[in-house]
Amino acid sequence: GENVEQHPSTLSVQEGDSAVIKCTYSDSASNYFPWYKQELGKRPQLIIDIRSNVGEKKDQRIAVTLNKTAKHFSLHITETQPEDSAVYFCAAISGGGADGLTFGKGTHLIIQP
Amino acid sequence: SQTIHQWPATLVQPVGSPLSLECTVEGTSNPNLYWYRQAAGRGLQLLFYSIGIGQISSEVPQNLSASRPQDRQFILSSKKLLLSDSGFYLCAWSVEWGEEPLHFGNGTRLTVT
Numbered sequence A: 001g002e003n004v005e006q007h008p009s010t011l012s013v014q015e016g017d018s019a020v021i022k023c024t025y026s027d028s029a030s031n032y033f034p035w036y037k038q039e040l041g042k043r044p045q046l047i048i049d050i051r052s053n054v055g056e057k058k059d060q061r062i063a064v065t066l067n068k069t070a071k072h073f074s075l076h077i078t079e080t081q082p083e084d085s086a087v088y089f090c091a092a093i094s095g096g097g098a099d100g101l102t103f104g105k106g107t108h109l110i111i112q113p
Numbered sequence B: 001s002q003t004i005h006q007w008p009a010t011l012v013q014p015v016g017s018p019l020s021l022e023c024t025v026e027g028t029s030n031p032n033l034y035w036y037r038q039a040a041g042r043g044l045q046l047l048f049y050s051i052g053i054g055q056i057s058s059e060v061p062q063n064l065s066a067s068r069p070q071d072r073q074f075i076l077s078s079k080k081l082l083l084s085d086s087g088f089y090l091c092a093w094s095v096e097w098g099e100e101p102l103h104f105g106n107g108t109r110l111t112v113t
Helices: none
Strands: A004-007 A010-014 A019-025 A032-038 A045-051 A056-059 A062-067 A072-077 A086-093 A101-103 A107-112 B003-007 B010-013 B019-026 B032-038 B045-052 B055-058 B064-070 B073-078 B087-094 B108-112
Touching: A004 A086, A010 A019, A019 A086, A019 A107, A032 A062, A045 A056, A045 A062, A072 A086, B003 B087, B010 B019, B019 B032, B019 B087, B019 B108, B032 B073, B045 B064, B045 B073, B055 B064, B073 B087
Parallel strands: A010 A107, B010 B108
Antiparallel strands: A004 A019, A019 A072, A032 A045, A032 A086, A056 A062, A062 A072, A086 A101, A086 A107, B003 B019, B019 B073, B032 B045, B032 B087, B045 B055, B064 B073, B087 B108
């Protein structure tokens, strides 16, 4: 099955600086890579996703890059703001999608004022 | 549009008592349904998934069980709760057979005392 590793587990950045979270995956057949943001006590919510036919995708301050050869993908947040503080999960899907996503263990992003 | 409902939001149960958490999805047919647990931290652990009525796959052996009596209804149960069952339980759905994101319910905070 798929195995997703996520780093770092905690990331503290100054407000206005950029944050980068990295994930690696094991199944070369994986084709879909979403990122979720979870605020304290709330449900995870999709913030951006990328498919294997694309190397980069951007949505305002958030971007995701994918390197299929190296089997890693990254989340980039620019001009960080206090409301970006949350736990972020990467995920990958394999096996045709029926058995769901495999998640990384999460990154606690702390934005320092 | 599709919506997912999960209840109750909070539950406090004594050790040895039964459990029933319910999840329903509206606005779609034949979704893939999932139960995840998030215990004492950030990781999302897949407990069960279902690709159709009466079809349940278990990812982790434990004293929990799941059932799908109707197309858009998913139930998580236990006959006797353990202290270790405490956690944040999340129901989720995704489209049938697709590399598509998971959509989470608001979750149930279960405390076993």
